[in-house]
Amino acid sequence: MYSEKVMDHFMNPRNQGEITDADGVGEVGNPTCGDIMRIFLTVKDNIITDVKFQTFGCGAAVASSSMATELIKGKTLEEAWDVSNKAVAEALEGLPPIKMHCSVLAEEGIHKAINDYRVKNGLEPWEEKEGHTHSHDELTCEE
């Protein structure tokens, strides 16, 4: 179901943890839906010098968090803002369709963290996309 890249990032998550004195923190998701992602940023001169994540969620959510933090580390805030969920999914060599929203979560978490930083520093927040939702399809069954 998952690509090798997803499994690698799931088994060996990069940048997992907490930055206690983070410059920006973003939290997205909802425990009811089974996913919460928290992104911590350290920003110096408009550049993300450190990033960490905490995630409660599935394999795709963990791998997306890990990959997303890799993708934005060392980037300017503008560059980081433009890292889309598609880019995260592609870097992971694809996600099952039903799991795409887990990468959306990563994109939104980064946006929230960047805006948190901006607001804390007296800047206008950038415009975020609409909040993430799970597509509540028909029920399926395990076995």
Added chain:
Amino acid sequence: MASQKTIYMDHSATTATDPAVVEAMLPWYSINYGNPSSLYRLARESRTAIEEAREKVAKAIGAKQDEIFFTSGGTESDNWALKGAALALRKKGNHIITSAIEHHAITHTCDYLKKQGFEITYLPVDEFGQVRVDDLKSAITDKTILVSVMFANNEIGTIQPIPEIGAACRERGILFHTDAVQVIGNLPINVESMNIDLLSLSAHKFYGPKGIGALYIRKGVRIDNYLHGGGQEHRKRAGTENVPGIVGLGVAIEKAVSNLEVKTLQIRTLRDALLDRILHEIPNTRLNGHRTMRLPGNINVSFDFIEGESLLLLLDHSGIAASTGSACSSGSLEPSHVLLAIGLPAEVAHGSLRLTLGLENTNEDISYAFDEIKKAVERLRAMSPLYADYLKKRPCNV
């Protein structure tokens, strides 16, 4: 990458076909391959084999041979029982009672029947997953034609008060179906004394092959046919008989019900050992389902702060095969309707793990599995924002 040994703890999903069962099936593929409906010797052999298997199934549940009809599995049996009874009794009424924790083969069939104009009552269950017989009694109306309550649940293992439910239905002259797919080889069944009119079973849950099952239809009970066509199964279920599958089901069920007490004691002992360690040695963990009225091999626990699919992935990496009620593993992003029905908050349902033990599990499996589960839970908690919050909120950071 991952370790190659598999410790299989997902026996409620399916079981390995017993090699003795496969052995018994083999001649019916390429040697005695006759179509049982034909007239010649080769065909007569197939017919005899089918009737022998039917006898074994009947015996295993206290039924008579001509009350057993072979199907393609539990799903077909459930569909047939419900749709067949509903259509046959439509003139008498359009009300069907079932429970909130049935398998999807029942709930989705009920959804379909609802679209066809039937009214469905879903009985609630208590926090342990049991239907209250009084709820059933008060749900019955003049229009009630069918009650379908599963014998034991596939996720949390809770066993229902089947004889009492059966008696309540019999008293009111209402058909009673039970999905016993999880029960063969785990609990004794007697359709007579338990007042069961219709019963579904599926071979692959008790070391038989996949794709074969049976429906018990009590003599005198008339339900509509479901698969229309040739005159097989006494004109009740069309389609060329899956002879090897039927033979396999026969052998598997005969084995499954023999020595039942010894086998289930063995499994229950292992189960309890693993369950106790999980509950006592991993904090913030709870048991889902009933403590005693429970399938012998079933463990269903929730670990706070973590999500089940990630847990399964880590366990798979350690070679442990298990299951979860988390939405994230379901392809539909809805957590298990069973866990919600026993009152679990969605986020707790997400952190559920089901381990279903079987005949081949050992003490070593249990120790190994426990260690791996503990490590995996700790690892996932270490990355969970919910756990981080919990630690911060605790009076002292131990």
Added chain:
Amino acid sequence: MASQKTIYMDHSATTATDPAVVEAMLPWYSINYGNPSSLYRLARESRTAIEEAREKVAKAIGAKQDEIFFTSGGTESDNWALKGAALALRKKGNHIITSAIEHHAITHTCDYLKKQGFEITYLPVDEFGQVRVDDLKSAITDKTILVSVMFANNEIGTIQPIPEIGAACRERGILFHTDAVQVIGNLPINVESMNIDLLSLSAHKFYGPKGIGALYIRKGVRIDNYLHGGGQEHRKRAGTENVPGIVGLGVAIEKAVSNLEVKTLQIRTLRDALLDRILHEIPNTRLNGHRTMRLPGNINVSFDFIEGESLLLLLDHSGIAASTGSACSSGSLEPSHVLLAIGLPAEVAHGSLRLTLGLENTNEDISYAFDEIKKAVERLRAMSPLYADYLKKRPCNV
């Protein structure tokens, strides 16, 4: 008592499972037994095996992989196709067209649909068993939602003008289903060029296992689900997948469609040899069905003055496995509806013999079978009052 050697000439009833097919199935019973819906490695292997088999089935009929859905056999495929299409399109119309010579899996499903308010037109067939495309065209009304005409008949072997029927349906935007259960391994099929929307097949007719089949559903065609429950088969067909059966179906169909011309030429040559001898060397004998538009292995002949069941018993005694359209062998005392539809008087239908040849039949089988058939016919005629009358009425007693 009876000779122990069996000369099997009933391949349209079922076939021996090819030992290579059984070989391929074996690991999926006790080694790779994972439930394909689960998450772990064992389950992923099953999933991959299923998708590989699906690809093989798709390739064999010119379809795409996601257009193939596994079922428990031809009967389920037929039931699903007809009921699923009828219910999905009920709002558009309630008229279904089929032929007078379909398998009971179609006709009895149509009977059921009729009770549910659908109107069924049974197209007549000509004396050779073929539907006339003009009849079909004029039977179509504004309410027609589905046409189901079998690709080739199981009793008389007649092949229908499927591409023309498909084109006529496509032109009017009407769904076209064909029961191709008898056709795999006998004729090339291409669902694209033949304008087929739905197609049923069953593994045990082409040296695969019993109890497994498939329904092809053209992309974009929406029919209702039939077996409700779990989310298997892309949420279209519930039930734990019969993994060994599916693997067996895949291997069997791949073999069945390879070298098709060589194999069918071999069978056709044997068939023609036997058929010619029967028609020329046994008097008062006639061929039922079409001379050329006919399944390569099919012989269906009527012997005047005798009854088919007795003939089968004698042949069985000689070790020959065959079939008849006689009422006396059917358990229902109705002679074959197919033979009646091509205009055979009931008494001639009673004297019919079906021999369906397969890959393992040899020249020796043919000679032996011919001799035994001739002897058996003579023996039965010698005791037949009809034959006695006939002899008396003839101008001279040769």
